[in-house]
Structure formats: C-alpha cells, structure tokens
Amino acid sequence: MMRWKKLAVIPMLLALLVAACARGAATPVAGLPAEAQAVIKERGLSPDDIVAALRTYIPGGKYDEYIMFSSGGHSGQVLVIGIPSMRLLKVIGVFTPEPWQGYGFGEKGTLEVLEGGFARGKPILWGDTHHPALSETEGEYDGQFLFINDKANARLAVIDLRDFETKQIVKNPNAISDHGGGFVTPNTEYVVEGPQYATPVGWEYAPLDQYKDKYRGLLTFWAFDRQKGRVDPDRSFQIELPPYWQDLCDAGKKVSYGWVFCNSINTEMATGGVEAGNPPFEAGTAKNEMDYLHIINWKKAEELIQAGKYEVMNGMKVLRLTTAAQEGVLFFAPEPKSPHGVDVAPGGEYIVVGGKLDPHVTIYSFEKIQKAIAAGNFERDPFGVPVLKFEDVKEAQVELGLGPLHTVFDDKGYAYTSLFLDSAVARWSLGGPYRKDGAEPWKLVEKLPVHYNIGHIAAAEGDTVSPDGKYVVALNKWSVDRFAPVGPLHPQNFQLIDISGGKMRLLYDMPIGIGEPHYAQIIKADKLKPFLVYPEIGWNAVKMAKDPNATEPGRERMEVREEGGRRVVEIWMTAVRSHFNPERVQIKKGDHVIWHITNIERARDATHGFALGGYNINLSLEPGETATIEFDADQSGTFPFYCTEFCSALHLEMMGYFLVEP
C-alpha cells in the first residue's frame, strides 16, 4: 500500500520539478519573500492565481483605473464598480427608493423624481434596469451624465455624475415596456429608448387577433438638454415601427453618424397562445430564417418632425410608420435568425449583429447599405418598409460558436463577442481599416470559457469611437458553483478578463447579489470629476442649485401660519456635528409640516442623516445639502428624530424631539 503511494508521489514530484524548470527563473514566484511563498503554499495558489491577484489588487488608498457603471437589474439601481479591483463603490438609487441616500423617503425633490416615473399616476417603485449609457461628446464618454432604462415600465432615468444621484425619470407615454435603450447618439443629442414587446399604439386595448393592424413598436428619441441636465419631452419624438419586437439598438458614429440600428426577433408576428394549441412564443418567433435589421436615419426623422410631419399621441410627437417607410427614414436588411446584439464598430463603418440562434456574427457595411439605398434595389415588407438585399449589404460573417449575443471592441482591431450557449468570450479579428497588422480579417482568434451563461459583455471605453482595450467584463447570468452557496437564488457573476496580452486571461469573479444586471459601461476614472462636498451651503441636490430655503447658521426658525383653514408649520433647521437646531419641534396634530434641513458642514464625508420614526422619513444630508420634507402630522405622540449617519463621537446625542400634541 505504502509503496504504491510512493510510486504515485515520485512522478508527481518529477512533473512539478520539470514544470518549475520549464518556467525557469522568469517565474515571478521565485524571489518572493518567504512570507509570500508561505501564503502561496498555504492557500494553494497557482502561478495564474498569483498573476491574477497582482493584476487586480489595489492597495488601500489607491484608486482604480476604470469605473464601471452597471445596471442593477431588478434592484432598479445602478452599481458603480472599480476596475480592475472589482470593488463595489456605490449603489445609486434610481427607480427604487434607496434609504441610505435618502432617496424617496420623505425628501420632496427625490419624491418628485420618482413620481416622474409613475405610470399615469400609478406608483412604480422598482425597475428592471437594463442598459446604462454614459453621455458622449463626439462619440467619446465625457463623464457628465449616465442614463439607464427600465425595461418593465418603459422609463428612462438621468443620473448626474457630479454627485452620482438620479435627477429625472421620464415615463414613456406610449409604451408599456421597452428594451433597446438607453443608448446615446454621439453628442448625446438624444437618448434613445428602443421598444421590444409590441403593444397597440397609444396605450390602447386591442385583441391579439388585430396584432398586425393595431400592434406596433415605438422607437423613442428623448432629446437631452445638457445645460439643464434633463430630458426635454417637448423636443423628443418617436418613430412607429412594425410589431416585429425590436430588440437591441446602437447609434451610428463617425461615418454612420445620424443613423441608428436595431434588430428584431419577431418578424413572424407570432402572438403565442400555447394554451390554445398555438406554438409558444419561443417557437413562433423563431420560425423564420431571417429577421430584419432596422436601419434608421434619425437625422431625417428629426427633419420630418421639425417640418411638422408628426401626430401627437399622449403628448408625444410620433412619426407614423407610413411616413417613416415612404420618406427614407426606415429601411430593413435581413439578419439571421432571432439575433440579439447589434453593435457599431468604433469607426462606424460596420454593424455587427450577434446571431443568437445562428452561430455567426453578421457584419454589415454602412457603405454598402448606403449604396443599396441609393440604388433603390429593394422590395417592401407588408408595411411598405424597403427591405435591402442581404448580399448587397453584408460585409462578412464569422462563425464564433453557439449563442453569439453582444460585441464590444478593443484598440487593436479585435472584437469580443459573448457566446451564451458556449459560455465563452470569442475574440475575433475585424477587417477593413482595422486590419493593419497583417492578421487575417474576419476570423475567430480565441475563445475563453466564462462561468456561466454570459449575457452582455463590457469593454474599457468599448463602445466609444476609441476603445481602450485592456479589460473586458463578462456579465454572466449563472454562477452555479463559483461562490459559497447562499440559498437557491444565486448571485450573478461578473468576470474580469485581461485582454492586454496575447491571450485572454480570466482575472476575477465578482458576485452580484442585488439583481440581474444586463449591460455595463466602463469609463476611464479620470474623466469623472464629482463633487467632494456640495459647492455651497444650502445646495439643492435635485435642482443642482442653491435652495431658496437654505438655512444659514443663526437663521434657524419655525413659523406657524394659517393656510386654507389649517395650521401650516414651516421649520428651517441646520445640522452640524453633533446637533440639529432646533432640537425641539412642537406642533399640533393635523398640522401641515414643511421642514427644511441644511447640513452646514464643509468637511468631506461629514454627512448627516435625519430619520423621523413613525413617519417613514429618512434623509441623507451630504455636506452643504438642503433637503425638504412635507407631510401632515396625522398622528400625535412624541417622536425622537435623530442623525442616521454616524457623524461624530457625540452622534448618538445628535437628536431632537418632534412633539405632536393631540
């Protein structure tokens, strides 16, 4: 018995020796201090592990090179993650109230932001956040704003990156749900919200047997006013599309500036009904070999809108389908087969469509599309939309593997496509102007397994006109066995991949335990210039301006007045370490209370909270911020209010009494 064991051990040792000699002195493990060697041994780390650790470790006090803004999935929030450390820096409350940030728990400004996203008055306090989009100038991220859509309720949110807070939510007045958004045009002229599941146009009811006549997709162009930092619904418009279930979209850039591309997955116009013996949607929508890439001239659409060729539906200008089809706004090109991602190459020359049910990515040439349109060589679909010939517009097809979904780009002429079914990332070479290194164009180079079921993929500045390369992040839907079990609902898995070398290298698994993120964008960290404290005392963080109710120290007061037969009590309070002023607020039951609180601190990180138990109120008052709460004192009693952000040694004493006489 012992002998056998020895016999097994000897070849193993020999193998190790050979391996060690093969690596030679170049291995970084040699020459490490004894303590490091001991740690490596104790933790059983491989040389690859050590390289990965060294590539991702950021010592305390040092900053990450990139910041990733990720959809928070069902949490309705946005995650801010450092790269390469994959540390979570912040969760930004967007569609869902967020108590730590005082977002939607009494503060008037934030409640108004959330109310902007109510559906015809109905409170909607979550979101299925999908695609974050950083604002761009000439196709480059400018670090000023972030947009994100809510698929479940067709909404778009605006986050100001001066303070990483949500400033506006707009509800699409004509769409129930959406998908292919948000993404921006190259100068953030518009934030585009693409549709998905077709519904009767104008928020109407129509039975499914009227699907072809009544049901439509709507591509929404939300005009963005950069000066105000707000979407301007009055300048926004929509383009009516056939009920083909448009999926993802991307904006043309550089040579294809002025165009938008969306794909579609249900040109079959399947209406489901598995319970009635019909093919279920999953089969019905996959019947055709080809669906349609939508090619949309938004500059032309903008001209038509300005020329008044629109109808107003629920307050929104809509360019009707017949106009779009006849006036050169909308064209189709066949695409195989129920595809998913559509991504425009950095220079705008190529449009890459991920086949999903087809193992290829199909690459379309913008130049060829323009030639085909000019030649007028097309048929029309049942809605009168010109359909270009596949062979006229196709540049190449590259077979990558099973389930190609989304594509991002690097700085060396390579594209990276997520393969859902293969659970892999494919690196493949672009052609044309991207191929100056003599490598074979349009060819699969390498596949890297990821864990598992990758959806979107994000690259460092990967969908700008000048990607940085360096890193790719795989947004995996399943983590299965990658983390310690935490119950049947498993975390998602973000995997950081180093793409700087000859081979892709997996560096880090980051569990996401808050929702299922869809897309993420990665910006160079030094492009972000956020406030460290608000610029002046009395700052209204929603309006991003000084608040008229800012309270100077020494001007704290309480006023009582009669208004419409009831008492209105208005309080102007300050907060500073470690007290509120006033500390006693005495009113009568039934009073209407308007309460302004200003944090008069100027020190970095000297945030105060304000919680009023029994009234569902919590505020976050960052240094300089003024917040306002307004409510009816409908229950009598003695309510302590206190600071909810541990601010100082006397933080517990930072409280007061709200006394409501019966």
Place this chain on the structure above:
Amino acid sequence: MIERVNAWLQEDPFRLPRAFFIGASWLLLFSLLFPYWRMTLQAPQYPGGLRVDVYVTHLAGDVNEVDNLNHYIGMKKLHEAAQVERFLAPLAIGAAALLGEALAFTRRRWMAVMALPAMLFPLVFLADMYYWLYRYGHDLDPNAPLRLPPFTPPLIGTGVVGQFRTVAELQPGFWMALAASILIALGLHFRRVVRTAIERHQPVRVGPFVLTPEGARA
C-alpha cells in the same frame, strides 16, 4: 561689480542705510500678502490635516472645520479673535512702513525713534498671538460637550488636544516682517557708522566695499 557699488556709494555714502530703510518698509508692506502664522491639526480622520493660516488681516484655510471641532470643547469661533487687531493691522503696517521709509530721508539722530514701530512689529505680533491663544485656551464655554482643563495652544511647536496633534509654525509673512526689522537695525547701524566716519574724516571699509570715501562730507 564691487567697483560699481563703491562708485555708487562715493556719490552719497548715506545711500546704503537709505537702501536698507526703503527695502525694510517694502518688505513690511508686502508681508501683508502672506500668512504670518499657521496651525496644522493632524488627526487620523483628516488625512491631509486641517490648516489655519493667520494673516495680519484675515484668517484662511479650514477655519469652518476647525471652528466646528472646537465647539466640542467650548472654544470660541476663530474669526471672533483679534478683530480690532486685524482691522488696524493694515493701517499700523502702513504707518510703520511709512515711518521706516521716512528715515531714509532724514539724518537727524532723534528721528531714529521712528524706526521703533516697524522694528518692534514682529514682537508685537507674537505677543498678541500668544495673548489670543492663551485667551482661547482659557476662556472655554463651561457648557461644552467636552470639558478640558484650561490650556494654551502652542505659539510655536507642537501640542496635543484630544486626537489632534497641533503644529504651530511661523510663516513667510512673519519672516518678512522680521527681515524688515533686521534691515532697519542694520540701516541705523550703518547710518551711524557713516556719520561717524564722516565726522572723523576716516574712510570705513567692509571687506572690499568702501562705505565712506576719503574727504566725504556730511
């Protein structure tokens, strides 16, 4: 170079003390633009430290934050200190500088008194600074959250209050005022040397420099 200086002095030997007086008054005036004194507070939660710069006319730096912290021990707000001094300082410095400058244009012995305000200014600043430090450390609000035994924050050097290490240092403004003071002293000295030399008809040399030429007359 040396010859040019000697030639310049030969024309009028009082040029040297005059240059000292004029230089001193300008230095004193310019010192208004620079801090005289700085206190830096260091604590774990303030990685860069907190800084209060004292100019003769105003305070600068993290005054708000220091006030904010000081309230815990019942110390008064910094800007309330030395208000009269800060109001008068530009006038006083202007006057002292003018007097210093006036010395350049008189040779009367008793007029040396005019040098006193400018010469003593640095000392007056330190004394006043010490007075306020003493008052602020002793006149603490008895109702403050934290009660400390009375203390005097250091005028120069380091001290410790709670988790704060305080470092007090003199700043360029003070050094300029001190330099002005020394220049005036030198000016007075050389004026006397020159005057004596002329009275005794003896040339005076400092190294290669001839301060008073032979036969110069007062």
